[in-house]
Amino acid sequence: MKLFKGKTFLVFLLTAIGLIAAFIALFLYVASVSMADRTFSWDSKKTATPPGEGSGVPYVTMSVPEEKRWLDFTNHTAAPVGAEYDFTMINEGTGMLEGWTLDMTFNENLLIDSFWNGTYEVNGNTIHFTPDKNADFMKHLEPATFGAVIYSQKDLELVGYTIKGRLPIKVLDLPVFYILIVLGLVWIVAFFSYIVSFARVSRLQKQRERDLLIISQSIMTFTNFIDAKDPYTKGHSVRVAQYSMEIAKRMGFSEDKVQDLYYEALLHDAGKIGIPDAILTKPGKLTNEEYAIIKTHTTIGSEILSNFTTIPDIKDGAHYHHERYDGKGYPSGLKGEEIPLNARIICVADSYDAMSSHRSYRKSYDNEKILEELRDNAMTQFDPEIVPIMISMIEDGFTEKIRAEFGAEADYFGAPVV
Numbered sequence: 238m239k240l241f242k243g244k245t246f247l248v249f250l251l252t253a254i255g256l257i258a259a260f261i262a263l264f265l266y267v268a269s270v271s272m273a274d275r276t277f278s279w280d281s282k283k284t285a286t287p288p289g290e291g292s293g294v295p296y297v298t299m300s301v302p303e304e305k306r307w308l309d310f311t312n313h314t315a316a317p318v319g320a321e322y323d324f325t326m327i328n329e330g331t332g333m334l335e336g337w338t339l340d341m342t343f344n345e346n347l348l349i350d351s352f353w354n355g356t357y358e359v360n361g362n363t364i365h366f367t368p369d370k371n372a373d374f375m376k377h378l379e380p381a382t383f384g385a386v387i388y389s390q391k392d393l394e395l396v397g398y399t400i401k402g403r404l405p406i407k408v409l410d411l412p413v414f415y416i417l418i419v420l421g422l423v424w425i426v427a428f429f430s431y432i433v434s435f436a437r438v439s440r441l442q443k444q445r446e447r448d449l450l451i452i453s454q455s456i457m458t459f460t461n462f463i464d465a466k467d468p469y470t471k472g473h474s475v476r477v478a479q480y481s482m483e484i485a486k487r488m489g490f491s492e493d494k495v496q497d498l499y500y501e502a503l504l505h506d507a508g509k510i511g512i513p514d515a516i517l518t519k520p521g522k523l524t525n526e527e528y529a530i531i532k533t534h535t536t537i538g539s540e541i542l543s544n545f546t547t548i549p550d551i552k553d554g555a556h557y558h559h560e561r562y563d564g565k566g567y568p569s570g571l572k573g574e575e576i577p578l579n580a581r582i583i584c585v586a587d588s589y590d591a592m593s594s595h596r597s598y599r600k601s602y603d604n605e606k607i608l609e610e611l612r613d614n615a616m617t618q619f620d621p622e623i624v625p626i627m628i629s630m631i632e633d634g635f636t637e638k639i640r641a642e643f644g645a646e647a648d649y650f651g652a653p654v655v
């Protein structure tokens with residue numbers, strides 16, 4: 238289990254990349270909007286009423302108080318109408334207006350006598366106005382006033398204008414920025430929770446692995462006690478467990494069920510603890526009485542394991558592994574599928590190991606003889622569906638591998654990994 242692997246981490250990585258991309262996109266948007274030149278125009282030929290209060294854009298008004306109008310035929314014979322014109326520009330744009338200039342168009346050609354708050358260039362009936370330095374930015378709704386004394390032939394009327402400037406926006410003014418900040422904070426909190434819970438789960442997993450190892454080694458130790466009772470059966474329980482586990486895997490058991498069967502098979506001969514050594518290791522044929530005692534290892538084993546409830550049905554392997562498919566086995570004489578499946582598997586694995594190992598009373602069988610025995614006893618001693626699986630394990634060399642690893646001569650101890 239790694240912190241920087243897995244679907245959850247991928248989701249965190251992708252959302253982090255998404256959030257960073259969204260922040261970059263937002264800042265690029267702000268920069269592009271702030272640097273863009275904007276134009277706000279009014280032309281009386283197109284729209285009779287000029288933009289005014291509530292228009293949402295920068296606009297210009299012009300006023301001439303009656304007392305500031307006069308006629309001067311002495312010095313301005315060609316353009317005798319003089320007046321002091323006041324202009325007001327209101328910035329109703331989205332924010333600050335920066336670096337602005339203004340072109341105004343009038344109904345008449347004009348002459349400028351004097352001006353204030355900026356620089357004027359006159360060209361026929363137009364004025365190009367550039368505000369004084371430091372006055373070329375206007376806050377939202379802030380007015381800028383400027384004016385001029387102008388002479389013309391008739392009273393001047395403003396018939397159009399074009400305001401040019403930039404309307405920079407601040408990232409702090411955009412709601413989306415705060416949404417992204419909140420999402421970022423949520424991401425940080427979620428990621429730290431993930432790290433904390435990951436650390437906790439890792440600790441629990443390590444603890445669980447250790448617990449499983451303790452269980453596994455305890456069972457192995459007990460298994461070694463069982464096998465130590467009879468030098469001829471050294472490694473028998475481990476091999477039977479390995480064969481049973483492989484049969485279960487080939488039958489498509491779930492991982493948990495394979496693990497349970499492994500332990501069940503390891504302890505299938507637990508009852509041998511209760512059989513006298515003299516009978517267990519007796520060379521040659523057993524008397525009927527001795528054989529009857531040997532048979533009790535099934536029920537003794539079942540009793541020994543009856544308190545071992547954490548592994549489901551673990552005592553069934555001990556109890557029923559000598560039942561026969563035809564119902565002629567012991568201790569209960571169960572038949573066919575009345576015998577628990579795990580016990581039927583252990584029965585085949587147990588018989589294979591018995592046939593392929595030396596015994597106090599005979600030598601081991603060769604593969605040919607074992608295959609013959611398995612085939613001959615399918616339906617009578619063995620479950621006919623398990624026999625072909627055992628045969629395939631012999632034929633593909635699996636059993637050979639297990640015998641080499643856990644055979645009577647092999648030096649092993651511990652818990653083989655399932």
Ligand SMILES: [Fe+2]
Binds near residue numbers: 505506534558559587
């Ligand atoms: Fe047995």
